[in-house]
Amino acid sequence: MLATSYVTIKYVRAESGMTREFKVAIKARLARVVGMYKLSLLILRKSFTYLVILATILSVITSGLNTRYENNLVVIRDPSITNTTHTILVRFSTPVIIGDCSTLLGDLSLEGNCTYFYRAVLDQPYQLEKSKKLIYVMIGVEDKILKDLGIDRELSEYSFVYSEVLGEFMTDFILVNNKRIEITLIYVNNNLLRNYTIFYKTPLIPTQGYVGVEPVIVPLQHVLISTYENVMRILGSEEPLVTDVVITNLSKPPDPVRFFELLETRYPVTEVAAAGDGHVTYISETRIPTPDSLISAILSSVTASIIIISVFSSTMPYLTELRSKISFMGFQPWAITIIIVGYTLTSIMFPGLITLVYVFVSMGGASTLNSMVTLIISWFASTTYIILRIKPEKLVTETYMPPTPRYVLMTSVTDIKKLVELIIKLIRTNEFFTTEEVEWKIEGDEAFIHAKMNYVDSWGSGIDLTIFINVASEGTYINISSTVFGVEEVSETMSRSINALAVSRIVGGVKAWEATF
């Protein structure tokens, strides 16, 4: 089989015109990719990469540790809420056992009426044998809720309210965990059930999602409602379980944040909502970083960026040289950009993402958000800086034009002593320089002058002049050699400027003097 495939491939290749030129073109393209990969490795192996990696990791962890959380709080203004009394809805992530209402409200010194709900979406649906329907939602409510739904009579054992009943009631069998139980199903009005809310825009039937702001509830054919006792009986729970509590007629306006924090210490609360006086306030367990915390993340990223940028700026001569070299090798200008982006991705983003995973596992989502802000800012700032710096500013700077280090001047004056005196005077009176030292020697028809001059407009920069004077029969040759020096790196423009200012003063002075000689 393998042999046949191999022969087929060879034959197809031979016949389909996969020519040698095509292979060469592919290889040439790959060679360029391999070249860029190898150049990236070259930079990655430099020791400064370790500093970049360390700075990134430390900054990401620091901003993660410095995260402060707050529970997500949303306030909705709704003028239709005209009640002066306040209502609270408490939702739990898992069913809990709660005592009486005073236990729940005791710590807040509040008084009110509690209505308990058990609303559960089943992992394994129950089956109604005769109706051939699957039940996904079981709801346990108090008698007063059943009355609101139009069920006036008291529900007996294993009686449930169901919207798909033909007539007033019917009997059926429900299969719960391979157990067959006979139940009575009592008709409930569909519209009444669908539109019944337990709190502000919160339907009794659990929501599957939202279309815009409108909740989409579970289809009623999959919902069974009954008293607590009946639902607990089906579930096999000895204690009454609660998933939602609605507290009405509160004695005073509640502080939902404090209420949430107090409940959070005792129960798995997922949301607390308070309605009244034209407002609804929602506090959920979702934690978000505080604004202070985000500022801390930005500061961490600034610190990391400073460190990384400073490391990059010190490597700029090396990278610039590398860019020139690969340009000579025939790489396009974008090659160095790809190499640099690849480098920053590998040295900043890669260790940064690994650290983010660590932050997520050990500190949670909010810290990860903070750390992510740090990582993205650091990477973006560093990459932008290095790409902008490495690009040639202008086309002319591509070709290095060193300032002329030599200048030859011819003059008809042959009095070497006077010529030397004049040049020394010109050096000493140059207003752009302070003369640090001037030394000279005359021997027959030849003279030598050496001067070290400091440029006044820039500290630590200057020029070192060496002048040879040679008197011949046809005239005098003045050879000026210059070297610009600087404690700091002297830019090309400044170097040319210093050179021109020093040499032009001598050349101009000698020519003017020659005219009057």
Add this chain to the structure above:
Amino acid sequence: MGSNILVIFVKAVTKSSGLKISVIASINLLIILLFRNNALIPYLSLLLTMVASAAIVIVDFRLQSILLYVLFSYGLRPNSVRLLILLHSLLVASVLSLPYLVVDVVSFSLALTLAFLVVLGMLSLIYKSIRDTASIPQI
């Protein structure tokens, strides 16, 4: 000559990128330390300071080498040059460790005091060893 050397040294130090970087990093670290809410932050920022100091060494390397050359050309002895460079190291180290000192003044804690001393000591040692081993033999 002494005054010239001092002027060159002071200008080199104040104009160096390293000192500017250390000042900016120091301000950032100070804010992070002041608004910290985790006991590990001082130690992490301490490590960050170490990295910053190493970065400053790299940034200032060229300038320091040239400065050494200038100081030698003024006839300074190697030990005097080392002393000046050590002074520079201490200056940068002090700037970088300043946040710890400030935070210590605001709210004294043993951890921060230790961190401050460690930063000061370590940075001086790093600078001194780098200058002694790397720069001077190059001249």
